[in-house]
Amino acid sequence: MQRVTNCILIDNDKVLLIKKPRRGWYAIPGGKMEQGETIKESVIREFWEETGLKLIDPSLTGAFTFMIYSSDELVHEWMMFTFMCKASEGELASYCKEGELEWVALDAIHKLPMAEGDRKIFAHVFSSNDMLFGSFSYTEDYELLQMRFDPTTS
Template sequence: MQRVTNCILIQQNKILLLKKPRRGWYATPGGKMEQGESIKESVIREYREETSLHLQNPELAGAFTFIVQNADRVVQEWMMFTFICNAFEGVQTEHCDEGILEWVDQDKINELPMAEGDKKIFEHVLSKSGMMYGSFSYTEDYDLLDMQLDPSTP
């Protein structure tokens, strides 16, 4: 099972997002964990690779399982660990191989094209404190089939 980390970086009520070229959907910068790496090491490294920014004290906000399926057959499965952070060092890169980096107003996040599960994660992280645990099932076209969410605090 693949493991990925990402981080919601918030500065002055804006969030740095990555617009992916494949679907034109927005996502949080991050990527695949390397063997032997902790999730915190991974999110700091991946974020720096995509943005050139060095996260300062990212905090784990959620742990999620994602399944892509075709009928009853699982096509892909991965775990994602989402962090939140309010401080960084460095200067943002002008070019990212993964897509276009864009600072977006927090109150505009829900209007952007993105995976439905990501919208639920943003909703929790931006309005509540504490961890969120969940699982999401998608079709191969990334239509949401099912989700189960368990926030640790109401």
């Protein structure tokens, strides 16, 4: 199963996001783990590769399973480990091959186009210090079919 890490970097009441070109949706910077990496090593490397910023002491906030279905058939599944961080060093990259880097005000995130599961992850991270575990089921067009959380969140 593929493993992915990403990080919500908060600085001056803003979050660094990537606007993906395919759908115009906003996403949390991160990417695929490499063989032998810890999840923390992966998130630091992936975040730096996409943004040019080195995370300082990111903390794990959630672990999630994502499943993509075509009709009733599972076609893709992966695990995602989401971190949060409030400090980084370096200079923001002027170019990111994954999309456009953008600092977004915390109070504007709920208005942005994004995967519905990401919206729920943001809501939890900004309202709780607890770890969140969950699973998301989507269609191939990223229409949310089902989500489950432990602990239960609103």
